[in-house]
Amino acid sequence: MTGQDTVAIDNGRPDALMRLSKVHADILRNCARLEQCERKRGTQLAPAAFQEIIDFFDNEVVIHHRIEDEVLFPQLLALHLPVSDMRELRALVAALGEDHRMLDALWRDLRSALVESRPGASGVQLPDIATFAASYRQHLKREDLGILPFARRHLDNAALAAMTQAVEREISTRQP
Ligand SMILES: [Fe+2]
Numbered sequence: 136m137t138g139q140d141t142v143a144i145d146n147g148r149p150d151a152l153m154r155l156s157k158v159h160a161d162i163l164r165n166c167a168r169l170e171q172c173e174r175k176r177g178t179q180l181a182p183a184a185f186q187e188i189i190d191f192f193d194n195e196v197v198i199h200h201r202i203e204d205e206v207l208f209p210q211l212l213a214l215h216l217p218v219s220d221m222r223e224l225r226a227l228v229a230a231l232g233e234d235h236r237m238l239d240a241l242w243r244d245l246r247s248a249l250v251e252s253r254p255g256a257s258g259v260q261l262p263d264i265a266t267f268a269a270s271y272r273q274h275l276k277r278e279d280l281g282i283l284p285f286a287r288r289h290l291d292n293a294a295l296a297a298m299t300q301a302v303e304r305e306i307s308t309r310q311p
Pocket residue numbers: 155159199203278
């Protein structure tokens with residue numbers, strides 16, 4: 136049994152790190168839907184599905200970035216670890232924070248272009264979805280292979296439980 140399984144069974148619900156991983160999978164899925172939309176020039180995606188993708192990036196992903204920036208990263212930076220580990224962590228957190236700002240800007244541009252090119256509209260070029268999707272895949276890989284395993288290794292049960300409560304509070308407000 137892995138540590139992740141233990142936490143899930145002990146609490147009876149997914150912990151904060153599992154929740155973050157789940158959103159990563161959802162982001163990848165929605166990036167793939169956007170790419171499919173681009174390949175088919177938007178003709179195969181129903182307006183409701185199109186709106187669902189826009190709502191996901193407008194809401195879930197904004198909240199996700201906020202949780203990482205304001206809950207996960209500060210909690211990790213407050214750990215007392217060897218200097219070399221903390222140096223590595225600070226560099227990783229700074230890079231991921233920069234990624235969030237870059238991805239937010241990419242989404243703002245993509246969103247307005249998508250709204251203009253929604254299914255049924257004519258004469259509008261679909262935006263560069265490939266760049267957006269590739270940037271997200273790169274960012275999520277860094278988190279899935281870097282910060283989440285680091286958090287799993289170093290956060291004790293009490294810290295993880297506190298973070299899970301903070302994440303649940305953040306999600307329950309649902310105010311992107
Ligand atoms: Fe993330």
